């Protein structure tokens with residue numbers, strides 16, 4: 001094991017409670033004045049809040065008793081503000097109290113202002129809470145309604161949910177713009193891109209691939225100049241324009257990234273980081289650090305989701 005990695009957790013649902021003035025999934029907004037608000041959170045990503053520490057503990061106990069032990073994920077995330085005024089990246093993470101429903105998202109607001117950041121946050125939170133129950137595409141289109149209601153700011157986003165085990169398992173992924181999802185296979189060390197950027201640059205690569213067959217460097221130069229221009233967004237998405245892919249099969253480590261990561265960090269370096277850092281939170285943090293190391297000049301956000309082996313029996317009373 002790598003010395004920087006903590007021991008693999010053996011308890012699928014490890015809960016914590018603490019008091020706070022802020023909403024768990026909406027940390028930028030204070031809670032209304034009232035009782036002593038308290039949070040309950042779990043290693044699996046479930047989070048809720050209650051009107052007292054005691055009630056938060058009761059919620060946490062319910063979660064530990066109820067929560068699914070056969071399909072547990074341990075997420076880890078990190079976000080770093082680049083040399084910009086605002087971090088318009090956002091993550092979304094939703095796990096129901098029973099642990100049966102999950103969704104995760106990374107959104108990247110278009111522009112460098114608070115409105116862009118708000119569009120990304122709203123899209124990620126709304127998208128994941130709807131996607132967990134109704135599927136990834138429904139989640140993204142719910143986010144579209146919210147973003148259109150903001151009347152101006154827009155965002156791009158990638159959103160993932162587990163594909164039902166009864167249909168073969170795997171991931172259901174939707175996206176707009178240039179946020180990405182990767183599958184990392186620890187058995188082979190291979191990192192596979194699951195999404196295709198909705199950028200003019202990527203369109204140019206596809207359209208002119210045949211014409212520039214003998215001059216790939218020239219095509220790359222032509223396309224790279226347009227890699228930052230996205231042609232789809234959450235605010236403009238429709239069922240027919242959003243990107244969607246389903247990966248059927250065993251679930252492995254899933255990485256969701258904003259373009260600040262994958263535009264700066266080479267593919268093979270993302271794969272190396274995914275291999276070395278087995279703790280998802282450490283892995284996400286190292287990805288954001290790598291972007292800075294490689295000279296990235298954008299905000300960087302990574303969300304790493306590790307499926308956990310099923311645990312039989314109950315570990316809590």
Ligand SMILES: [Zn+2]
Pocket residue numbers: 012013014042043044045046063067099
């Ligand atoms: Zn849990």
